[in-house]
Amino acid sequence: MSELVGVIQQIVQNTIEAMKMADKATGTVESVSPLRVKIDSSIQSVPSAALLLTDTVRERVVPVQGGEGTVTIREGLKEGDRVLMLKVQNGQQYIILSRIT
Numbered sequence: 001m002s003e004l005v006g007v008i009q010q011i012v013q014n015t016i017e018a019m020k021m022a023d024k025a026t027g028t029v030e031s032v033s034p035l036r037v038k039i040d041s042s043i044q045s046v047p048s049a050a051l052l053l054t055d056t057v058r059e060r061v062v063p064v065q066g067g068e069g070t071v072t073i074r075e076g077l078k079e080g081d082r083v084l085m086l087k088v089q090n091g092q093q094y095i096i097l098s099r100i101t
Helices: 002-019
Strands: 024-033 036-041 045-047 050-054 060-063 070-074 083-086 095-101
Touching: 024 095, 036 083, 036 095
Parallel strands: 050 095
Antiparallel strands: 024 036, 024 083, 036 045, 060 070, 083 095
16 A cells, blocks of 8 residues: 555656746856757757747847948857756756846
8 A cells, every 4th residue: 555655656746847847947058059058957958949049148239320330239149158047848948038147
């Protein structure tokens, strides 16, 4: 009977863990083209296909009035940048929220 209780407890624990839809993670940008981020607690890097970028980490360049060139409003990610991410879909995707200073 105690074995059955242990098995049920493990099933419940696994179900609760699988239901975690989002969690935070931190990482370091390994490369920009293609984008790869090394998660601090993981051996593997996250490829660009699994990364979603928010506007706060996307490069934003606007033309100068009068057509005399452009101005960079916000720089994009660079190698070595530390980032705060939201892990979603049980680690299948990561949303990069911001840089960490």
